[in-house]
Amino acid sequence: MKKIINDPATVVDEALDGVAAAHADLLTLHRNPTYVTRAGAPIAGKVALVSGGGSGHEPLHVGYVGEGMLDAAVPGAVFTSPTPDQILDATKAVDGGAGVLHIVKNYTGDVLNFEMAAELAEAEGLRVSAVVVDDDVAVQDSTWTAGRRGVGGTVLLEKIAGAAAARGDDLDAVTAIAQRVNSQVRSMGMALRACTVPHSGEPSFNLAEDEMEIGIGIHGEPGRETRKLAPADEIVEILLSTIVEDLPFASGDRTLLFVNGMGGTPEVELYLAYNSARKYLHGKGIEVERSLVGNYITALEMQGMSITLLKLDDEFVELWDAPVHTVALRRGL
Known part of the structure; x- marks a missing residue:
């Protein structure tokens, strides 16, 4: 294992110190428990x-804290859910009196801990709602997660819901928009090489030099099948054909196409x-009206990509185009 680290046990803490120091104009890092809030x-x-x-999964989620997206992000250890006390304190710290929306990826630990934190917050008089993101069409009968995982669609949902909150929508309206995004977005990923979690020192799965893994998750989970390596056009067709059929998307649909790197894939690819x-x-007659390309929700240094497709309407376009100012996504400010 080769990584630019000091100690596997302190990777996250040291990285958060670095992010907070580099972006002190945007973020505030809190300790005991650990969470990050937007400045102000x-x-x-x-x-x-x-x-x-x-x-x-950087830049998710800390990289999306700021104007037009998240008010707080709660990081756990590598590939490990944050604790309820972290989530509770973050929720209380950013409550401005209009309520708090929890955006939760569909992994058992995340769901349980966010639910517990919401119950504790509500017991203290806060109003909390939640949306669980489950856009991964690769999951069929998975032993790795309860139902479909939350993957690339999380980024798009955080941006669109964040814009709705920034324009002054109330909690019910922001929650409804977030739920509508989740209902209209689908994703699927693949890998050429697995990632290595610092404390384990071993790849999460093994592939021969002429193999690829289809349907991987963002925690280094193996996919639904291993195939022989294919040209890019064929890889894209495998992923997109599954995505398009699932919603389904149809000729005439307006979409946002998001091609995401898993951490170790160069932008040229x-x-x-x-x-x-x-x-x-x-x-297929499907219009690509908006686009996002780059490493936005990763799995450490995994070499691979995911594709996310969101069905657009006029309101989604307006909210996607709205100003945002975070570490990882900036537009119009």
């Missing part, structure tokens, strides 16, 4: 958005894959 939080009268999960995906969708 709480914002009076605005619905607050809180998300979180295991570290190792991601843009090549995006070009293949756009051509595939064009052949």
